[in-house]
Amino acid sequence: MSKIPKGNAIKPKIAVVVGSGGIKPACAIPLFEFLDEHGIGIDMLIGCSGGAIVSAMRGFGYAPSEMSELFSKNLTRSLFSSVDYRTLLGIAKMPLGRFDKTRGILKPQRLIEVLKVIFKNSTFDAMKIPTLVQVTDVDTGEGALIDSGGIAEAVYASAAQFPFFPPVSIGGRWFVDGAFSSPLPVLEAVNRGYDVIIAVAIEQQVKTESKSFIEFLHQFISRSYTSTQKKQTALAIDMHHHEIIVINMHFDEMINMWDVEKLPDIIETGRKIINKKKDEIMAAIENFRGRRKKHE
């Protein structure tokens, strides 16, 4: 497989989009290894939810090996176990309880702190590659993209699955998980005119019956996201002018955000699927040159 020569005048504009899926978007790490290995530069990263963490890490300049390490080291079960009992009481309308749109079942402080450590308290100005983070406005239900301000806050908002995690206020608006509006923001890359769009979609299809309410809810939400994702991808393909390579990362077991011990398996799954897609990615880039030459 040939390397893409640098400085080519007809290099396509390349965007990488990483969709939602908790910790599973870490399966996109081998994609970055492959792109680095072949000297393929990324012009824009767009991430949603767990995919926002991965995209922002890459945009911030972390190497693929560093990304795996940061995931393993920082994402622990304790980040997801700090229950806000006052909110729980509020949901049940019990005395001393309190619930409003600013609250969630879990306390987010530890997660935000970890994200601040990962992104060194930086703002989007520090990004090495322009990066957009998909969020959802909790008041309107509309999707929005964040590309300024604190990275940790934006990434948290993108991954804040309400009502588990509370919304966060950024620029006077309250934001939650971007997956509620656009689990795989391919349309955003199309609207911005990128020629080759590599979209990493996460699909979790668990065959076994859910063992708990939370598991059932997660599975239902996951299926609902997949359905939205497919509709938006179809529209994106219709509107686009060159190639969108959808890399479907399929998982058939339940993997929670805190299942960091499954990280090596997640990355290995990603590696196997990326291996099958390498030729398609290279062809889309090469064909763009051929197409441009033909039209000149």
Add this chain to the structure above:
Amino acid sequence: MKHEIRVYKVENFTVVNVRGKIDSTNSEEAEIDLNLILENDDKFYIFDLCGLEYISSAGLRVFLTASKKIKNHKGAFVICEVSEDIREVFDITGLLNVFILCGTLDAAVEKMKALCS
């Protein structure tokens, strides 16, 4: 092989058999070829994709464009004889919700009769 398109009739329906591969290197040619076929007076088409080995998003767009043309003329079309790999592409790109897929050519003919009645 890039792409090859053959046209034949089954029970008054125009069957368009697409073989080979369609990606950004030949999608424009494939679209021109399909446009020529769609210019006739027929309204109902069956796209037989047996022998279609690979399709990229640019190739999928060719079928979306054809679909709009057919629907603009108050026609209909179904797709049949799709391999597992191609079916997966239709699935992950959300196009299973857009197109009508039938397993076999016979099933496609029956579906088309139902659509016409």
